[in-house]
Amino acid sequence: MEADELLVLVAGGDQKAFEDLYGLISGPVFGLVRRVVxxxxxxxxxxxxxxxxxxxxAARFDPRRGSALAWILTxxxxxxxxxxxxxxAAGERERREARRARLPAFDQVSEEVEAGLEREWVRRCLxxxxxxxxxxxxxxxxxxxxxxxxxxxxxxxxxxxxxxxxDGLGRLRECLGGAA
Amino acid sequence: MSLVGRLPRRGGLxxxxxxxxxxxxxxxxxxxxxxxxxxxxxxxxxxxALSEDAVRLAWSTAAPAPAALRxxxxxxxxxxxxEPAPGRGRPARRLPPHVWGGPPTPExxxxxxxxxxxxxxxxxxxxxxxxxxxxxxxxxxxxxxERDTARDRARxxxxxxxxxxxxAAHGEDDGGRGIGVVASAxxxxxxxxxxxxxxxxxxxxxxxxxxxxxxEARSLGLFEGDTPLVATGLDRSATSLAVTVEPGGxxxxxxxxxxxxxxxxxxxxGE
Numbered sequence: 001m002e003a004d005e006l007l008v009l010v011a012g013g014d015q016k017a018f019e020d021l022y023g024l025i026s027g028p029v030f031g032l033v034r035r036v037v038x039x040x041x042x043x044x045x046x047x048x049x050x051x052x053x054x055x056x057x058a059a060r061f062d063p064r065r066g067s068a069l070a071w072i073l074t075x076x077x078x079x080x081x082x083x084x085x086x087x088x089a090a091g092e093r094e095r096r097e098a099r100r101a102r103l104p105a106f107d108q109v110s111e112e113v114e115a116g117l118e119r120e121w122v123r124r125c126l127x128x129x130x131x132x133x134x135x136x137x138x139x140x141x142x143x144x145x146x147x148x149x150x151x152x153x154x155x156x157x158x159x160x161x162x163x164x165x166x167d168g169l170g171r172l173r174e175c176l177g178g179a180a
Numbered sequence: 181m182s183l184v185g186r187l188p189r190r191g192g193l194x195x196x197x198x199x200x201x202x203x204x205x206x207x208x209x210x211x212x213x214x215x216x217x218x219x220x221x222x223x224x225x226x227x228x229a230l231s232e233d234a235v236r237l238a239w240s241t242a243a244p245a246p247a248a249l250r251x252x253x254x255x256x257x258x259x260x261x262x263e264p265a266p267g268r269g270r271p272a273r274r275l276p277p278h279v280w281g282g283p284p285t286p287e288x289x290x291x292x293x294x295x296x297x298x299x300x301x302x303x304x305x306x307x308x309x310x311x312x313x314x315x316x317x318x319x320x321x322x323x324x325x326e327r328d329t330a331r332d333r334a335r336x337x338x339x340x341x342x343x344x345x346x347x348a349a350h351g352e353d354d355g356g357r358g359i360g361v362v363a364s365a366x367x368x369x370x371x372x373x374x375x376x377x378x379x380x381x382x383x384x385x386x387x388x389x390x391x392x393x394x395x396e397a398r399s400l401g402l403f404e405g406d407t408p409l410v411a412t413g414l415d416r417s418a419t420s421l422a423v424t425v426e427p428g429g430x431x432x433x434x435x436x437x438x439x440x441x442x443x444x445x446x447x448x449x450g451e
Contacts, residue, residue, distance in 0.1 A: 015257060015258060018257055022253065026249070026250065026253075027242045027244050028239075028242045030243055030245035030246075031238075031241040034241075044245075044246060048252060055262065057263050058262065059264065065228070070231075077235070085206075118239040118240065119242075122236065123240060141234060144203070147199040147205070159195070162195045163195075165202060166197070169230050169233040169234060172237070173229075
């Protein structure tokens with residue numbers, strides 16, 4: 001069964017359906033959270049929160065608004081970003097960040113390169129973006145920086161960053177196109 | 181505000197659609213943008229499309245989740261109640277004004293080294309579910325007032341949970357009925373959840389009170405089902421919380437014996 005159908009069953013309190021749904025989405029959710037949060041223990045914690053929220057509020061899913069997986073990953077991403085920002089604010093990550101800062105953002109994607117068509121495909125499409133589009137998009141999405149922080153890191157005006165983000169997402173859509 | 185004053189700001193807000201889709205707005209800007217979305221259908225449609233683009237970036241990140249996580253999550257699910265579908269919930273009830281609390285205070289982060297003990301399950305998940313509810317406020321099929329209320333409440337809850345001195349307490353009777361509290365003495369706030377209680381019959385309600393030595397019980401608000409109640413303005417001298425069943429709309433002082441009481445000592449109060 002697909003995530004969308006399972007989620008409807010989950011909304012009705014079906015625990016078995018939740019187990020199946022867990023099998024489908026735990027990898028994507030955990031991977032995304034870990035990509036943003038980095039710290040393994042915190043990533044687990046955020047993933048657990050997200051999955052429990054999903055159980056609690058499955059009834060809020062509206063299939064007319066998009067796929068279940070997209071909905072779940074959107075929730076997970078926001079949670080991950082919120083967590084990484086409070087961690088940063090607490091200054092706990094600064095030293096590790098400083099070490100990573102020497103690498104361009106996009107190279108970080110390759111840290112976790114594994115086989116997988118989708119992974120390869122996203123990478124190829126990211127390659128088609130201009131450098132500034134790619135950095136603007138990935139610093140925000142994968143590293144959890146606000147567009148203001150991205151502008152600062154790339155020494156660009158705020159307006160330019162907003163435009164690069166929009167154009168970058170547009171190109172990504174063209175490239176990844178009908179695969180949703 | 182004059183129209184002239186608003187126009188440039190709207191244009192400025194509109195350009196935030198892509199950063200919003202990438203979760204690249206800070207909390208205040210995110211809230212402002214979400215408010216804007218509610219009054220701008222075109223922006224909402226565009227933002228939705230951009231969000232769909234952004235989520236494609238997650239395709240490249242999947243990684244197997246640790247096996248222990250599965251056990252924890254599935255065990256948790258077996259004991260966690262679900263929210264009713266939107267629209268089928270009870271109509272919003274008018275609560276005393278102080279239940280809504282003051283304006284949101286700036287977010288504070290929790291030091292990583294020292295985490296507060298895990299809050300009781302029901303409380304933690306109910307609070308988390310509300311946060312998600314607010315997250316999807318734009319899409320959810322609710323009135324604006326309900327969305328505002330849910331979002332304010334979610335913010336309050338998140339704030340209490342994030343306080344450096346947030347601590348949890350939980351009490352349960354033999355019948356599995358319980359009360360969960362996450363409280364921050366420095367903030368003077370607490371998130372309180374009832375679990376396992378049936379709604380009182382008729383028009384009656386569960387009302388939450390705070391007790392202080394030598395003072396009358398003060399109302400902290402009325403419960404709506406298992407929705408967490410955010411209590412603000414708690415004095416450090418508060419010794420316990422109590423829940424009574426009261427006539428619809430609540431009472432000025434308790435008119436019946438508490439159905440349950442929880443001491444606040446373990447969460448940093450009762451000085």
